[in-house]
Amino acid sequence: MRALLWSLLLLLQKAKGFSGDDEDPEEVVAVLQESITLSLEIPSNEEVEDIIWFSQKNLAIVVPGKEDQPANITVKDSRYQGRVGISDSSYSLYISNLTWEDSGYYQAKVNLKTSLLSLTKSYDLRVYRRLSKPHITVNLKISEKGACNISLMCSVERAGMDVTYTWLSSQDSADTSHEGCDITTSWRPGDKALSYTCRVSNPISNTSSRLIHVGSFCADPGYPKKPATFCLLTKGLLLLLLLIILAVGICIFRARRNYEMTRVRKLQRNRVKLKKKGKPDSSPV
Template identity: 30%
Template sequence: MLFSRWKLCLLLLMISSQVYSARHVISAVGDSVSLKNSEPYTELSEVSWFYNETQKILRWTREEETTIFETNMKPRISFDVNNITIHIKHVQKEDSSIYKLQTFSFDASQEHSEHIRLDVYERLTKPKITASPRFDDNGTCLVNLTCSVEQIRENASYSWMSKGQGVYVSTRGPILTFIWKPGDHDLNYTCTAKNPVSNNSSSVLAKELCAGKTSRMTRELLVIILPSIFSLLFALNWTQ
């Protein structure tokens, strides 16, 4: 029983070390990518490439040359035996995986395997900024800004930058909160969404976000004040 547990621990350690030592390749959806052998080229008798470490997608032997197996990747795969490189065209999100290369030397005395981790990302569209302004009786505008991209499956990172009248502030995260009061200098708030293959930005002005409310407050004040002014003018004219 103890020996079996020891073998299990050893197997798990071997698997984790393979994943940890896998080379990392990053690509964007629609691009082409090449996964290469990192070892010096030697005379080989057999080469196999695996998707997800276990599903064989390609096999080359000196006698049979190249066989590409039936998968959704088959139409997009080619193989260069000169440098043991597999080429994948028009990569998709589903192509993200750990790929395994296995080779055998010409005399079959030496076996070599290595792992390559491929991560495929979508290029981010222009982020959308959603504003939620609130106002107090003094006209102070409290705004919550939320930044998001259409690619909800993408693990995008967000950062904010505000500039204007000598002010420069930057912060991280999809949500930004700020306060603006009538008479304050206007600031430009820019959200940048980023992932390993792209970045994109959108901007808003603080004054534009709060202008609707301040205009309404001005109209409300005029509605209250103008009748009083007319009444005062009428009273002055009457006394004359």
């Protein structure tokens, strides 16, 4: 009796060790609209009855072929129809044309013929997009003391999740970095012009922006008189516009006055002609 209980205890411990329930899911990263394989390793001395793949619900059932025939896969989830396959050698699951909805928890349950045990393996699949080139937005503000304050913002279109932004710069022969999508710095005439690069990364790709020369936004011959020059230019344009409007108004006024004077003179000549026609001719009696 004691030997039987001891055998049952060993069998339970063996079953627990094969189950994989105590193991964390294997993290798998994949690229949007590309493919991924969820690898499955089965001991060579084990004969497989069937394999059940789970996702949010039953995904597929795999039955090994007989007499060197290929395995048969039956897809249960319509979302994966036409997008999944298996490897004949290891029964690993292949998923193509990945979507955002494919991210999540997966599990393979392998039922064996040679024993009452079932092998299970879990996966945590995360789908990411390949990052495009970063876009840099520059905001410039000049203080009353003449300092040029610059704010740089880095962004990526449709970046998705788990994106890291890092600003890289070189100052005094030492490379420095700053985490975050934006950074603020200042520059004065005579200062060494710093250069910045924004690097964006996620678990499957990384990309960098062009080199941003901070001093180039402020270092021009008119700095820091640029705002005053701009104001003078604006005032000059407004004055020129007023002069043009005034000149046009004077021309219109003169043209109207000349028209009225010409009209009056014409009326006066017509009256004189009418009087001459209406006066009787004087002849000697």
